Amino acid sequence: MQPRTLLITNDFPPRRGGIETFCYEMARRMPGADGGGVVVYTSRTEGQEEAERRFDGQQPFPVVRDTSRMLLPTRRVARRAAELLDQHGCERVLVGAAAPLGLLAGGLRDAGARRIIAMSHGHEVWWARVPGASSVLRRIGEKVDVMTYLGDFTRDEIGRALRPVDRERMARLAPGVDPKAFTAKGDGTPVRERYGLGEGPVILCACRLVPRKGVDTLIRAMTWVRQAIPNARLVVVGSGPDEKRLRRLASWAGVGEEVVFAGSHGHDEMPSFYAAANVFAMPCRTRKAGLEAEGLGIVFLEAAASGLPVLVGSSGGAPDTVRHGETGFVVDGREPRPLATKLVRLLSDPDYAKAMGQRGRERVLKEWTWDMSAERLEELFRAA
Template identity: 65%
Template sequence: MAQRILLITNDFPPRTGGIETFCYELAVRLPGVTGGSVVVYTSRAMGDHEADARLPFPVVRDAAGTLLPTRRVARRAAELLREYECDRVVFGAAAPLGLLAGGLRRAGARRTLAITHGHELWWARVPGARQLLRRISRDVDVLTHLGNATGDVLRRALPPEARERMARLAPGVDTEQFRPDSGGDAVREELGLGSAPMVLCVCRLVPRKGVDALVRAMTWLRVRVPEARLVVVGQGPDERRLRALAAWAGVTDRVVFAGVQSAERLPAWYAAADVFAMPCRNRRGGLEAEGLGIVFLEAAASGLPVVVGDSGGAPEAVRHGETGYVVDGRDPRSVAERLAGLLTEPGRSRAMGRAGRAWVLDAWTWDAAARRVAELLEPV
């Protein structure tokens, strides 16, 4: 039977980020996988009218900048469920919008699925939020987890009956978009890098991502690889501190803050690099942790070895010693050692990059993720 799906999320283009990518890629693929249709209910964002006009399915924008599980939003979601004759509901991020699940079941939803990413780990560890997460897990049919590390944290917080209904849902990569021959030469010319070794980091600039460890690592890396440059793609509240750190460390000429790049141009930035690194780390006693890290998979699909921080589920996005390395994101010198090893042994780096792309092609595709969602939405 064709599935008619209502996707409810705050994380949808033109906003950028890992969860936004997750929701978008599922939305564009699910109709083809299920033979049905998708409707997206999301919050407003700058540039949303132009972005929505290019999509082959309806996107309903709420007047609010952030959807919350209020009575008004619950009523609107139920109206959309009936208007578009949807029989399945997917919550793009389980918390907090999964709190709408009970009401939508009463409104006619036959099957509900809530996707967890990284922030639900915080909910699982904080007493008040944990109770709300337990409620979500009871109300939805399936609560997903990204991998073993995130699944273990969530299970410890949930009642036994909810644990039994959990399922792994891994993200994917568009391997036709992210590939080694995606126009990297143009980016190098734009940056004036020539043939200089390039370390790339793509992330939101917040302390958890470990960009400061990369900046500090450049003080050691410039000794081993004098021409190496660090290029940081992204924006965020930590940018001013990071720029000041680069100046204090005397590596301003070796660190490029490139800002946010469009989704269309991003593959070329990966293709321009020699190594990808994001030494993420846990913060606030583990309340802030990386869920997985789609950027690591995008980099691997682009043929790059990856240097991954030991935070949350991030180590599951690399085969240590085969497609890259797991590092301590609080130790800039060890980060520098791994980067130096990869940049001074290009043959080994290329072999890791090839292994990473082969692994992504085998195990991390969006088509596989969409098929998995369709399976989980089928009544048992």
């Protein structure tokens, strides 16, 4: 009989985001996922009740929505998680984001969990650097069997908060891409027609609109890009609290007509946006004395799988997603002029950009697929 797994997370579709995608792709690839091999315990999103019901009903595994909008390691949540563990006969637990839900590990162990893995992403770096929060992260490291990391950056930062013995039990678990969904042969015509992009070169950025992502630097860079390539357009996919400021900036910089704010779109809609683009750029930067940094960035991998050259900001683990000068460039997310120079070079030489994108896709196929990630997770669960 295959072991059953309880996934506990606040980050699950139909919410949109990198962690949500990560959790979902792991859940649906777990052994026996289509026959009760996995149970998801997650929170609700206000105003999204109908979308959540539709999504949950389409899954081959049960999705249990808590009454709260955010799961926290309270007694009530701990009790409910233990009930689900027993009700569904789960022996394994996957915590979608280590902090703070990893604090549930002790109670779940008492309830019968034999192996507990907590995934870390970018936000645990903040926990590791803040004195009070770092002690919480340290306790989580003591309670779980494995705390995962995305790459060297997150391993080193999070590891500083852990005991040496717990640091030794950390293991790499990186996200991936479905290379069949994100392909260099996609059709971008519908997106180009919908937003009136014409036949000119398109720069794509997809992210949550917050200052850390560096969209403002990209908008400023467009003033120089347009001087060299007048018909170039920038398409920004996503929403967030920084949107109004970014729209004002585009207008002030004189590129309001050249920057298209496309809003938020579902993950299944993104391949057509990549297909409509010539270059992908998200010049993320580290902020707040290092407390805000990019953990990795699934969008960089999706863009590479789609055959695009990729420009990433030199923040946190984001540079791991490209080979500088081969599949894209690592840039300073605070400097628009050098960013513009790289964009002009790629847009003015399609053959050069295409070759770079092809190398990026080849790398994704070798190193960054969801099947590889799922196999790695299963290895970690089976290790004793």
